[in-house]
Amino acid sequence: MMCSNNISNYKLLEILKNGKVGTVYKAEDLNNKCLAVKKVSVDQPMEKLKLLFNEVLTVRRLQHRNINTIVSCFLYKQYVYLTYNFMCFGNCEMLLKNVYTSGSLEHTNKRIVRDVIVNKSFSEDFHQFVELCLNKNPLSRWAASKLMTHSFLKQCRNTSLLDQLKDLGKKMSNFKINEHEIFCDARCSPQPNDTIWKF
Structure with a gap:
């Protein structure tokens, strides 16, 4: 289901986090579906807006089971709104802060580190794959048959x-x-x- 690009179709329920670039809200759409909505003012220094643009570009390109993708992105008045599927326990930082208040268990830390390494590897594989595809020199550009064996494609869902x-x-x-x-x-x-x- 596509989300609306009209902010009046969302009800912002509570602030989940005030970040470097904007505020993340728990929200509901007209069908009472929970979403996370990031609200970012465009009246910010260019460095902060570049962080937002990089987030949008990176997250929209990657599709991985451990990456919460952007459902919708739109501009309304002086704000950019990014909608994400709502994660009931929040992101990793919020989970560690709110659930494991006296410290996390060793196996939890191992899982988090493992998933971070897997995601980092996935991201690096993606960038390498794109570089190989866009190589201007035809002699050093990989053939399609060789590209099909690249580790990035092996990770596809x-x-x-x-x-x-x-x-x-x-x-x-x-x-x-x-x-x-x-x-x-x-x-x-x-x-x-x-x-x-x-x-």
């Missing part, structure tokens, strides 16, 4: 279509080879019971 296309490509290649062999056999060597036409 749903590769079933990709697998189906690979299987279809193999079947077509085999079909062409078999068709060629059948055609050559029929043309080049008559079988014993074949009728040979003489004109």
